Amino acid sequence: MELVLVRHAEPVRVEGGDRPADPHLTRQGREQAQRLAAWLADETVDHLVTSPLVRARETGAPVAEAIGLAPEVVEGVAEWDAGSHEYIPVEELRRLQDERWFAMIEGRWEDNGGVDPVAYRNQVVDAIERVIARFPAGRVVVVCHGGAINAYLGHVVGIERPLWFEPAYASISRVAASRTGVRSIVSVNETAHLRSNAAPR
Template sequence: MTHLYLIRHGESVANVQPIVAGMRGDAGLTKRGIAQAERLRDRLATSGEIKADVLISSTLPRARQTAEIIQPALGLPIIFDDDVQELRVGEADGMTNQEAWALFGVPDFDRYPLRPIAPGGESWGDFTLRVSRALTRITTEYEGKTIVVVCHGGVIDCSFIHFFRMPSLVVPPIDFHTRNTSITWWERVNRRHQQLWRLNSYNDIAHLQGIGAVESVRWEDTHPASPVPTEE
């Protein structure tokens, strides 16, 4: 059976400051984010609960740093993959939310799911298609293996859309809140005479007791309008 573990990065600077964080604006993890990743590393090393065959990471600094911290617990080289990055923000990268919204307009993927967040960036439809393609490619290439992917809240959101075969060109009428360094575990099983994906766990943050996992800034806190429905 194929096991897919999606791990969100630790708390990042962009989680606690109103920064639009693509490759330029991503300042990596906060001190608490580092501590969260270290807690996850220690949990995985002690429990041995994930016997991974492959470790993949987004190339964005906050995910890369998280993957590098947990790598010793898994004992695998990191394969860096651009296709499991968060939604690409184009020319808004590195701006504050207020600066970006003033220049490019407030993102509203509920009403305009095919409008990019900024020139050179992705729309909701672009993003879900990219993530679906990446998940298909990764799970096909490593079929029958145990795969760990260190990624982002939006990527984990899209995994539900992908595996549950939900409409991908509209924002789902639910609110995900994927926690930093949480584990989401998908398993491919034989049921009803076919291969189906089973969700075994979501938002597993047992290792964060005493550290906390609530971000200080949400997109909607920075502007009285609809948030970008990916990573908070």
């Protein structure tokens, strides 16, 4: 089967709240989600999964409409910092060389309201493997988060660093999953569908 991992589209920045941050998409993020949906509409998709977080569900909504499938919400592919009271886009933290950026890439996730990186990877891998087991043939799209995509692809290729690459918003990464348990990365960080001149295939 083919596993299609999609990072959510661009969300708004959230700070200073008294509850876990769960941002909506920006206007640009909604446009990204529409372009993603138009691209995937030309593929045969057998099942659609989303994280429970708003940014993933809003990214998955136009995809669901385009392919005619109701999304299944899977808790195990939520982001590692789902309990944090702030959401600052990772590219901003990196640009500012913020201490929170270094905590993220070094795996000190508890400093940012997150969980243990090893436990998180195990959670994500277990959740995705359960989906694969239910759909051993065909194509499954999973709309989730940068951390979840890093966790699963890192598991496939044996990279232990919790965050080893930065998936673009609404990007696509594909994994071929055989019935024998072999997992092979087909593509990482596809973004052709996000170009202004991209057309459905």
